[in-house]
Amino acid sequence: xxxxLPRAFYERPVVEVARSLIGKRLVRxxxxxxxxxxxxxxxxxxxxxxxxxxxxxxxxxxNAAMYGPAGHAYIYFTYGMHWLLxxxxxxxxxxxxxxxxxxxxxxxxxxxxxxxxxxxxxxWCDGPAKLTRAFSINxxxxxxxxxxxxxxxxxxxxxxxxxEDVQATPRIGINYAGEPWKSMPWRFVCTTxxxxxxxxxx
DNA sequence: TCTTCGATTGTCT
DNA sequence: GACAATCGAAGAA
Numbered sequence: 001x002x003x004x005l006p007r008a009f010y011e012r013p014v015v016e017v018a019r020s021l022i023g024k025r026l027v028r029x030x031x032x033x034x035x036x037x038x039x040x041x042x043x044x045x046x047x048x049x050x051x052x053x054x055x056x057x058x059x060x061x062x063n064a065a066m067y068g069p070a071g072h073a074y075i076y077f078t079y080g081m082h083w084l085l086x087x088x089x090x091x092x093x094x095x096x097x098x099x100x101x102x103x104x105x106x107x108x109x110x111x112x113x114x115x116x117x118x119x120x121x122x123x124w125c126d127g128p129a130k131l132t133r134a135f136s137i138n139x140x141x142x143x144x145x146x147x148x149x150x151x152x153x154x155x156x157x158x159x160x161x162x163x164e165d166v167q168a169t170p171r172i173g174i175n176y177a178g179e180p181w182k183s184m185p186w187r188f189v190c191t192t193x194x195x196x197x198x199x200x201x202x
Numbered sequence: 203t204c205t206t207c208g209a210t211t212g213t214c215t
Numbered sequence: 216g217a218c219a220a221t222c223g224a225a226g227a228a
Contacts, residue, residue: 043209052209062224079210080221086209099209119212129210173209 002157007147010070014089014096015186018044022190023161026103027154028135035108035135037125038158041101043171044186052177055095065143066095075142082129083138087146101128165192
């Protein structure tokens with residue numbers, strides 16, 4: 001029986017949270033259905049000084065959720081068609097968040113399959129905008145409290161991932177940011193292939 | 203008000 | 216490997 005990650009989990013430095021989120025379970029509840037997946041890839045965005053962070057030029061309506069309390073969702077729309085899911089970390093009024101970039105589905109596969117048709121299972125959730133579509137996550141959940149019990153969206157204990165299976169690399173798609181931000185190794189990837197991850201038991 | 207461009211994906215060559 | 220799709224937010228005017 002897995003449990004919801006406490007708010008204290010998110011009230012830590014964002015890079016630390018990003019690393020520890022690998023292997024955790026993202027859970028989406030809707031209309032009595034439950035979708036779940038194990039997080040395989042994350043990225044950390046740390047404060048207004050981080051040029052790659054949406055908050056680098058101050059607080060706006062779009063990024064306001066990042067300035068809120070830790071443990072809430074920051075979901076935004078980009079490229080005119082994609083929703084991306086982040087979770088807010090650190091102290092309130094300090095804008096930092098972890099982008100969930102990829103996961104492997106473990107529950108509610110039929111519904112996920114329907115959301116992602118006709119894409120092959122291996123590519124259902126292997127990108128930040130893909131997993132939001134697979135899990136029916138959009139702007140309505142922006143600011144949602146991930147620590148809320150039995151809520152629509154939460155993150156729970158998952159499977160243990162050995163430290164050596166988590167690789168740190170520079171972040172993706174932020175060429176507009178200057179150094180040193182562009183090269184900060186704040187992207188965390190689980191190097192264990194999804195089809196090799198241990199089976200999940202409820 | 204106008205212009206630019208993005209924490210990307212999917213399709214086509 | 217290259218590029219179009221597509222629209223809201225941000226910054227400039």
